Structures are given as C-alpha cells and as structure tokens.
Amino acid sequence: TISSIPLVLQKPGTENREPISSADDGIVPETIPASVEVRGEVYMRIADFEALNERLAEAGDRVAANPRNAAAGSLRQKDPAITASRALRFFAYAPGPSEGVALSSQWQTPEYFRALGFPVNRDRRRFTDFEDVIAYAREWMARRDQLEYEADGIVIKVDRFGQQRELGVVGRDPRWAIAFKFPARETTSRLLDISITVGRTGVITPGAVIEPVNLGGVMVRNASLHNADYIAERDIRIGDYVTVKRAGDVIPYIIGPVADRRDGSEQPWHMPERCPACDTPLERAEGEVAWRCPNFGICPAQLVRRVEHFVSRGALDIVGIGEKQAQMLVERGMIKDVADLYTLNAESFAGMDGYGPKKIANVLTGIADSRSRPLARLIVGLGIRFVGEVAAQALAGAFGSLDALMAASAEQIDDVDGIGPVVAGSVAQFFSLEANRALAHKLKEVGVQTDQPIVATRHSDALAGSSFVITGTLPSLTREQAEELIKSHGGKIAGSVSTKTSYLVAGESAGSKLAKARELNVIILDEAGLQALLGSAADAPAAEEHPAETPAEPPANGQLSMDL
Ligand SMILES: [Zn+2]
Missing domain, CATH: 1.10.150.20 (5' to 3' exonuclease, C-terminal subdomain)
Incomplete structure (x- = not known):
C-alpha cells in the first residue's frame, strides 16, 4: 500500500545554511566526487524582482510580469554579463549523470548537495503517511505568503530511488512524483474598459473592468490599476489580455498586458482631461502621482464621498445615511454641501427605497442629535x-x-x-x-456646535489652584472630556508644561510635553490616575493650594501610573 512507502516532500524555500545535522540519512561526502551533475531550479526573490522592475522602468525598458518571467528572461540574455547582473538564485534538488556519487534516496540528495556547498531548500519533510502529506501541503497554502519568493505548489516524491525506478515513467511523467498545485493567484483575462472614480479629496482612481474570471476560487470582475503612471509604464491598453493577480487579502490588480496576444485592435488609454462628474479640468500637483478634480466641495462625485465621510462613525455618526442615500440626495439636488444635511426634512426622503415614516423620523433625529458632537x-x-x-x-x-x-x-x-x-x-x-x-x-x-462644549456644572472646588496639561491620547476620555472633567472640579487647563504645572495627564503617544514634565518633576498621571485624583479629591474636606502628595517618581519604563 502507498502508506508504507516513505515519501519525501520537497518545496522551494530559503537557502539552507545551517550546519549539517547528523540526520539518519544525511550523507557527508568523504571525498569529492569525480563528476557530479546538479539539477535544480533557478528563481528570483520577490524583492529582487521588484528592484529589477524598478531599474528597468527607470531605464525605459519593458518590465517583467512576474518573478518567473524575470528569472527566465534573465537566463535567456545573449550577453552573459546581463545575466550575471541579475539577482538569480538556485536550489539544487536532483542529481544528473555522475561519477563517484552513491545516493539511494531523494531525502539524501539535498543533504549531499548541501555538504558539497550547493544551496538547497530547507522546506522539505519526509512522511510515512499520505494523510500527513496532504495536511502538510494544505498548511503550505496558508504559509506561502511568508516565503521570500513565489511558489505555485509542492512536489511530492517517492523517496527511494529503487522504488522510483520500479514505478517508472509514463510518457514524460514519472509515476513517483506529483505536484500539489496551490489555487492560482494569477490568471489572464481581457481588459474591457478602464473606469474612473472620484474620491472625497478629488483623487481620480482608474480601475480595470475585466471579463469575469475565476481567480483562486473568487470571481473577479474589477481590478486595481493603481494610477495613470502605472498604466502608462506598463503600456496597458483597452482590449489587452492582461495578467491579473490576487495575493492574500489585497484586492486583485493588473500586473500588465500579455503583449504577444495583441491583434492591433487594442486602444491606448489616457487619463481624461476633465472630471467625469463635473467636467472640471483635472490637475496634477508637481511630484504627485495622483490626478485630482480641483472642484473641491462642489464636484458631485466628491460631494457624495464627503457626505459619506461626514456621516461616518468617527465623524458626525449619523445612522441611516450611507453611500446610496448620499448619492440620491446629491443627485436630487437636496444637498450641495454637508451642511445641507441639517436642512433635510421628511419630504427629502420621500420615495426613497426602504424609507418609511418611522425610518425617516429616525434619520432626522440622528441628524439633529449630530449637531452637538464634540x-x-x-x-x-x-x-x-x-x-x-x-x-x-x-x-x-x-x-x-x-x-x-x-x-x-x-x-x-x-x-x-x-x-x-x-x-x-x-x-x-x-x-x-x-x-x-x-x-x-x-x-x-444650521446649528452645528462648533465650539468645545461649555462646562455646564461645577462639581467641586477640589482641584482649585491646580494647573493641568493634557497630552497624548487617553484610553477612554477625549481631550475635551478630560478638560471638562478637570474644569468642573475647579482645575485649570494650560497648553504647555511649566514650573507652574501641577499635573501632566499623559495618554498614548505623549511626546515632548511628557519629557518636559519629567524634567521639571511635574506629577504625571494617566487617565486612571486622573480619575483616582478626582475620586479622592472629591472626598477631601477642603481644597488645598497644592495637593499634599509628593511628586511621583517619573516612571522609567514609559508606563504611566500613579499611586494615590
Ligand atoms: Zn469633479
């Protein structure tokens, strides 16, 4: 049965430079063989490939589509000096006709080559159970992104050369080796069109519309083209067959055209001169890659994005208005800027999909509430x-x-x-x-609060006479809330640390103020320390000119805390 056959699993990996172990089957050559033919694979690391493409693009030469093509192209150069200049690497994995070499298994081979000084792949394992082989191969599907080169699969081989010979070859395919291919991450499709989107700040982004294609189990219809320079550098034309790549969670992107599949009908693409949404001439700032629609704030495409941003969670947080509603409100001419959101009424939403009286009332309440955000x-x-x-x-x-x-x-x-x-x-x-x-x-x-909330109530005079400086990001309080809290207990807020500062309240990413406070021996509090101070201060019988506590030792390790 197959499970009784020792199998060796071999896959390209980083060069193995560790000393030879006394592995059971490892062979250290006692003498240099009379002749040995070493077979293996030439490859290019991803980083080297990217550097090469950068150099080629700078020199105005055609860039390579992927590391495999770059490696193959480098080997095919007529001038060996060019080949020598390329960062090619090699993994040895099989012996050819040799003299004075006695190897009996696949597993021994890389050990032997390594002992001779050849680079071999470290990512290899030997198994006796085929289930384990499958599990290992699947594991590599997730791990392949960690490699410094691209790999499209794993080769599974029967270990013993004797058994390999017995199994033989059918046509050109050995019966003792099989490839486990990872799902494809690169494929070819037709570039149907290049669409344009206008971002919130007016940045124009070209996007590829391609003939739908299955890429690693996902149907891909759109792919990124990055920017206009990218398209020009790679000479990507509409109608081209293009290589589409998808890696990890990155959205699929176009690598480049398959130039030899062109029939002459392909059309070069140019960035339009005017914004597709508002017809304003596009601009490009010096030194910037991106083209922009400079009609900032008025361009309807930008306005939709700005409304989306304005109502988003980290901003005014208006529930019930999203991309679709923003689009609709802009199209209907209901809003010309984000302030117009505050002029909307029930009629503005009339006839909008899924907007009944109750939902409309909720949205209007949400809009009204957002007036008093910090x-x-x-x-x-x-x-x-x-x-x-x-x-x-x-x-x-x-x-x-x-x-x-x-x-x-x-x-x-x-x-x-x-x-x-x-x-x-x-x-x-x-x-x-x-x-x-x-x-x-x-x-x-329109009634949006554009000041810091005024401290409405004075809770105590516990902090009267104390001056506070706040710096960095506190874990739960916003800067305003912390200030409000201190003021409501009679404390004063100052902008910079001086000898008059009683306390520095420091959060994450505190910078120069923290250093200054340490220098001046100012008491440093974190948010919990501030709360504790307020807690104990509120219980104190009377406010003192200065709190009685001795200045805390400035923590040396950057952790901020104070015992009270
Ligand atoms: Zn525009």
Missing part, C-alpha cells in the same frame, strides 16, 4: 487631508473652536503638540479656500 468629530467630518481622529482631537483641544482653528496660521497649528508640518499645512490650506470657510460658517448657522 468639536474633534466635526473636524474629522470636514475631511481635511491627513487629519484623522488623533490630529482632530489635538486641534480641537488646542483651539477650542472652529473659528479659532480657521483663524490660525500654519505656524500656529504646527505648534500644537502632536501636529506636524504636513497636517498643519493641510489644515491651513483647507481653510484658505473660501468655499471651506463658507462651509464652516454655514455649519454654525
């Missing part, structure tokens, strides 16, 4: 380039209102802890545009 969320909602939740919190904390942020110069914004020059420049640029300033005013007009 300032940081509103800043996120504006969709300023490079401004995410963390930056928005820093800006909200530092400026306190949209008006103040709008009035700030790039330098002033750059001075905010946690804000770098790129974000600062982007924010200043955003508010330098009249349309964006108008939008900010309009948001205020």
Whole structure:
C-alpha cells in the first residue's frame, strides 16, 4: 500500500545554511566526487524582482510580469554579463549523470548537495503517511505568503530511488512524483474598459473592468490599476489580455498586458482631461502621482464621498445615511454641501427605497442629535487631508473652536503638540479656500456646535489652584472630556508644561510635553490616575493650594501610573 512507502516532500524555500545535522540519512561526502551533475531550479526573490522592475522602468525598458518571467528572461540574455547582473538564485534538488556519487534516496540528495556547498531548500519533510502529506501541503497554502519568493505548489516524491525506478515513467511523467498545485493567484483575462472614480479629496482612481474570471476560487470582475503612471509604464491598453493577480487579502490588480496576444485592435488609454462628474479640468500637483478634480466641495462625485465621510462613525455618526442615500440626495439636488444635511426634512426622503415614516423620523433625529458632537468629530467630518481622529482631537483641544482653528496660521497649528508640518499645512490650506470657510460658517448657522462644549456644572472646588496639561491620547476620555472633567472640579487647563504645572495627564503617544514634565518633576498621571485624583479629591474636606502628595517618581519604563 502507498502508506508504507516513505515519501519525501520537497518545496522551494530559503537557502539552507545551517550546519549539517547528523540526520539518519544525511550523507557527508568523504571525498569529492569525480563528476557530479546538479539539477535544480533557478528563481528570483520577490524583492529582487521588484528592484529589477524598478531599474528597468527607470531605464525605459519593458518590465517583467512576474518573478518567473524575470528569472527566465534573465537566463535567456545573449550577453552573459546581463545575466550575471541579475539577482538569480538556485536550489539544487536532483542529481544528473555522475561519477563517484552513491545516493539511494531523494531525502539524501539535498543533504549531499548541501555538504558539497550547493544551496538547497530547507522546506522539505519526509512522511510515512499520505494523510500527513496532504495536511502538510494544505498548511503550505496558508504559509506561502511568508516565503521570500513565489511558489505555485509542492512536489511530492517517492523517496527511494529503487522504488522510483520500479514505478517508472509514463510518457514524460514519472509515476513517483506529483505536484500539489496551490489555487492560482494569477490568471489572464481581457481588459474591457478602464473606469474612473472620484474620491472625497478629488483623487481620480482608474480601475480595470475585466471579463469575469475565476481567480483562486473568487470571481473577479474589477481590478486595481493603481494610477495613470502605472498604466502608462506598463503600456496597458483597452482590449489587452492582461495578467491579473490576487495575493492574500489585497484586492486583485493588473500586473500588465500579455503583449504577444495583441491583434492591433487594442486602444491606448489616457487619463481624461476633465472630471467625469463635473467636467472640471483635472490637475496634477508637481511630484504627485495622483490626478485630482480641483472642484473641491462642489464636484458631485466628491460631494457624495464627503457626505459619506461626514456621516461616518468617527465623524458626525449619523445612522441611516450611507453611500446610496448620499448619492440620491446629491443627485436630487437636496444637498450641495454637508451642511445641507441639517436642512433635510421628511419630504427629502420621500420615495426613497426602504424609507418609511418611522425610518425617516429616525434619520432626522440622528441628524439633529449630530449637531452637538464634540468639536474633534466635526473636524474629522470636514475631511481635511491627513487629519484623522488623533490630529482632530489635538486641534480641537488646542483651539477650542472652529473659528479659532480657521483663524490660525500654519505656524500656529504646527505648534500644537502632536501636529506636524504636513497636517498643519493641510489644515491651513483647507481653510484658505473660501468655499471651506463658507462651509464652516454655514455649519454654525444650521446649528452645528462648533465650539468645545461649555462646562455646564461645577462639581467641586477640589482641584482649585491646580494647573493641568493634557497630552497624548487617553484610553477612554477625549481631550475635551478630560478638560471638562478637570474644569468642573475647579482645575485649570494650560497648553504647555511649566514650573507652574501641577499635573501632566499623559495618554498614548505623549511626546515632548511628557519629557518636559519629567524634567521639571511635574506629577504625571494617566487617565486612571486622573480619575483616582478626582475620586479622592472629591472626598477631601477642603481644597488645598497644592495637593499634599509628593511628586511621583517619573516612571522609567514609559508606563504611566500613579499611586494615590
Ligand atoms: Zn469633479
């Protein structure tokens, strides 16, 4: 039976440089053989392939579609100097006609070659049970992404050469070896069209529409083309047969055309000169790959994306409005900017799929509620380039209102802890545009809160006389909430650490303020420490000029905590 046959499993892997083990079948050659023919496989690592393609593209040469083609093409060069310049690698795995070599099994072979100094593949295993072979092969389907080269399968061989000879060969196929192929991740299909999408910030992204093709068990109809340069560099034309690749969770993308399948009907593609949504001439900033529709805020395609972003969870969090509704509202002319969301009424949603009276009422309530979101969320909602939740919190904390942020110069914004020059420049640029300033005013007009919430109640005077600086991201409180909490107990908030600072409340990614606080021996609290301080302060009989605690030893390992 087959299970009694020792099998050797061999698959390409990293070079094996570890010392030879005293493995039972390992053979250390005592003498150098008179002649040995070494067979194996030449390959190119993915990193080397990418570097090669970069060089080829720079020199204006045709790039290779994949590492396999790159390796084969490198070997076929007429000029051996070119071949020598390519980062080719080799795995030895089979002996050819030789003299003075006594090998009796597949398993011995790589050990022997390695002892002679040839690179061999480390990823090989020997089994006695075929079920284990299958399990191992399946395991490699998941592991193949960890290899530094591409592999399309595993070769399973009967181990003993004697048994290999007995089994023989049918036609050209040995009966003692079989390939276990991984599901394909590369295939060929026809490029039917190149579609264009306009993003929230106006970036134009080309996408491939291909003849539907099964790729590793998934039907693929659309694939990424990255950008216009990518299409031009690879000379990808509409009508081309193209190689489509899908790896891991990455969306499928087009590698390049299969140039020798062209019949002359293929059409080169060019980035349109005007935005498909608003007909504004497209622009490309110097040094940038992306083309943009500069009609920022007005272009309907951008507006749909901006509405989607504005209502999203990290921003104003309006439930019941998604991509479809945004599209519909923009198409119907109901909204010309995100502030118009606050002018919607029940009629605006009339006739919209799945929008009955109850759902409409819920959406309107959601819109109304979103007026009082924290300032940081509103800043996120504006969709300023490079401004995410963390930056928005820093800006909200530092400026306190949209008006103040709008009035700030790039330098002033750059001075905010946690804000770098790129974000600062982007924010200043955003508010330098009249349309964006108008939008900010309009948001205020329609009742959106553009200031930090005012501290409504004073809970105690427990922190009176203490000055606090907050830095970094706290685990549960937003910057505003923490400030509110401190103020409501009589504490003061300052923007920078000085000798007058009583406490630094530090969260994640705290930077220069933390260092400064340590230097000045300011008490450092994390969020839990702040809560504990408030808890104990609230119980304290009277507020003191300064809390009695001695300054905590600044923690050396970056962990922030304080015992009270
Ligand atoms: Zn446009």
